[in-house]
Amino acid sequence: MTFTLHLRARLPAALRSLTLQKKSNMRNMSSVAGGLRAASVVLLHESLAPAFERFCQANRGPLPLLGRSQPGAWTVPAPDSRTGHPQFQKYESGACTGSLMSLEEHSEQLKDMVAFVLRGSGPLEGVLEKVGIPTRNPAAHSPAGAYKTTVPCASVAGFGCPLVVTMRPIPRDKLERLVQTCCSVGAEQGLPIHMGAPELLGIKDLSQPDYGDPVVCQPGDVPVFWPSTLTSLEAVSSCKTPLAFTSAPGCTVMTDLKDTEASGLATEGFPEVHLISQDPLHYSIASAPAIRKIRELEAIIGIDPGNRGIGHLLCKDELLRASLSLSHARSVLITTGFPTHFKHDPPEETDGPPGAFALAAFLQALEKQVSMVVDRRALGLYEQLVEEALEHGVLHTRIPLVTYQGGSAGAAQTFLCKDGDPRSPRFDHLVAIERTGRAADGNHYNARKVNIRHLADPIDDLFLAAQKLPGISSTGVGDGGNELGMGKVKEAVKKHIRNGDVIACDVAADFAVIAGVSNWGGYALACALYLLNTCETHGRYLRKAIGPPRAAGAPGWAQALPSVTKEEKMLGLLVQHEVRSGVTGNVGMEVDGLPFHGTHAQMVQKLLDVTAAWA
Structure with missing residues (x-):
């Protein structure tokens, strides 16, 4: 199933082809012709579009915005009976009121709506493969669990919600290689925002995700968390708009849109990972240049007068x-x-x-x-x-x-x-x-x-x-x-x-x-x-990739x-x-x-x- 999206402001004037897929195909997305990438979609009334765009810009970690349409400037996708899976979720006054195979019956309302395209987690799956960490999804067609945290996103004009994160169990001895490989991807969303005890994020039970199904940690694993675009569902719910639509959890679109902003992290070099607490388990990161300077400080004060x-x-x-x-x-x-x-x-x-x-x-x-x-x-x-x-x-x-x-x-x-x-x-x-x-x-x-x-x-x-x-x-x-x-x-x-x-x-x-x-x-x-x-590498980790950098x-x-x-x-x-x-x-x-x-x-x-x- 395909639909087209007109993207004008700040982007090349072109029609971008978007193909709706189930998340189980994400591992193969890096090889899709034309360099397509996974994304999700949020549709809001045009009156809310400026505020939601600022909300995404203020919380780039979970909401990396690839582009937005002009009001009504996109073609409603036709139903695809082959998948048998709902493709969208409908929200009314902040509550999710249904799952939809298509948006065809809402074509009139869509004339006053703006589509936002948010980059998905495709790069993460590729990083895990590169590091040699096998995918441990609970089932072949079930998305890995995501969790609401007690970490508040930066609020903007009616949009305010908790950060949602995904978790992957990572063997302790592969943590640093994972973080450095994530950094080499070059996208801000690639780096994790927490490594260690889930309770530090307000997550009480990893076996009870808010979205998807749990992934089990094995002995020697460290739970590692990344910001999730499912945060957008919580944001849509928070604004209590009369009508909105989002991609269904576990469904993505394919797009060739590129990130509109480059991450500043690459200029700082690869990060280092250090254990700072055993109880609760907690790791932190900082860039190699910053760490070299701190080691220099340690050497200076270590003289014995x-x-x-x-x-x-x-x-x-x-x-x-x-x-x-x-x-x-x-x-x-x-x-x-x-x-x-x-x-x-x-x-x-x-x-x-x-x-x-x-x-x-x-x-x-x-x-x-x-x-x-x-x-x-x-x-x-x-x-x-x-x-x-x-x-x-x-x-x-x-x-x-x-x-x-x-x-x-x-x-x-x-x-x-x-x-x-x-x-x-x-x-x-x-x-x-x-x-x-x-x-x-x-x-x-x-x-x-x-x-x-x-x-x-x-x-x-x-x-x-x-x-x-x-x-x-x-x-x-x-x-x-x-x-x-x-x-x-x-x-x-x-x-x-x-x-x-x-x-x-x-x-x-x-x-x-x-x-x-x-x-x-x-x-x-x-x-x-x-x-x-x-x-900035440490600062992003401290603020969980939400809010503007200090x-x-x-x-x-x-x-x-x-x-x-x-x-x-x-x-x-x-x-x-x-x-x-x-x-x-x-x-x-x-x-x-x-x-x-x-x-x-x-x-x-x-x-x-x-x-x-x-x-």
Whole structure:
């Protein structure tokens, strides 16, 4: 069965031949003469056409628009009794009221309607074949399942609906090859928008798709999701127009129309895939150039100015995975504070707060919720630091401060989760930057083996609880092995760090970022987040291919990065409160015995130079 569609605006003046087919023939579509491709059709009253076109443009991932007709400028297809399958769906006031073999009986209404042609998923089937992943459709003539998510598409003038996705089970060891092959297709819709646990998309049960039939995951498979043009059915339903028609699910048309916009992703090179969470399972992606820059940041901060032996603690790509995880987080809890100067008031050191404030400022620029948990005895100090940082432009938004005193066995879970419910965490990610960490004997030690437990609240318990709560990840930043989170590398600390057998922190974080000075780790995390969020490959994955891309260096991002001027001001505020250098105990412009001018200022500038080179 064929029908013709006049496509005039913005397209070559020509009649495009469209042949309606069942989806079971999709595997052979790449070889159809004339380079035809699979597509679906939406027909709406001409008054809705401008809004629907803008809706498609705002949500190009699920709704890649190939073209549209002028009102009524298409020929009604004749019924094809050979297929025996409905070819269209009819919608009235938002409800699907029937399936139709043809639209012949609606020829009068069609005179005032516009046809939109949306590219189908043909390229995906070809990619799976190329990667060597067999098709696992549930039946020869049944389309693979598609699912409504809880991810809202960008709304436009009455069109607003949840994203619909398709899923394919992909063997874990073929994930990266799959993503890179998808990228080589050159179309934006080719890349997946989620790899991992379906509940992160709001999908409760993969065995119960909203469209089609389920495809079963085998042991070792990762569920991988792509945006689906079936989103258009939800969009048509959402606008509640008196009358509309769409292609029936599982039916496609063949067209030689080309994409009207080229994807910008190809210029970024092939992406890399990285695991950022085991529970729930979650992978993320970013372009190879962005990842190279983040690895460069990791190498810069990994120098050892104090000759402590931290090179033995370094684990490759911890900065990368930590920043990827933070990029996906919505709410972050940061902690810092190492009371090494137990004979002074305050006992804090100058390493930790500057890095924590720098990271918090950039997370806030990304519109994430940020809070900071500190020792109760130090709450007054941090309240003053926050106010003064706002006055001096180090911060632009106040950081809420909280304390944690522990208590009952479930106190940490109650603190981390709404009403103590593990299904509703208040925070997605915990970050400790130069925070004293509990050793194996339950005490807290400074580098000289002095027990400072009496000065530290049990914030370690939050990191221990997070290990058992799905959906909360953690990062520890340290420079000596006795900091919270360094339990991940405690064996190396015991072996290679002076007094390591006593002082090694026993509490692990998911990611252990090692730096010559812990502040540098906070600066590097902020810079890595900037790189990721100005990477279109990662940005598309974050926004699930819906909504317009955020402009590279969105307003406030560059200004929110750490700078030599801001870090000098922050250190100056600490000096005013007589916070001391960690190694020497001096009250002055130094951190860990290293002068700000010459050492720390130079480090900040190096990190900024790497970041600016990407931008």
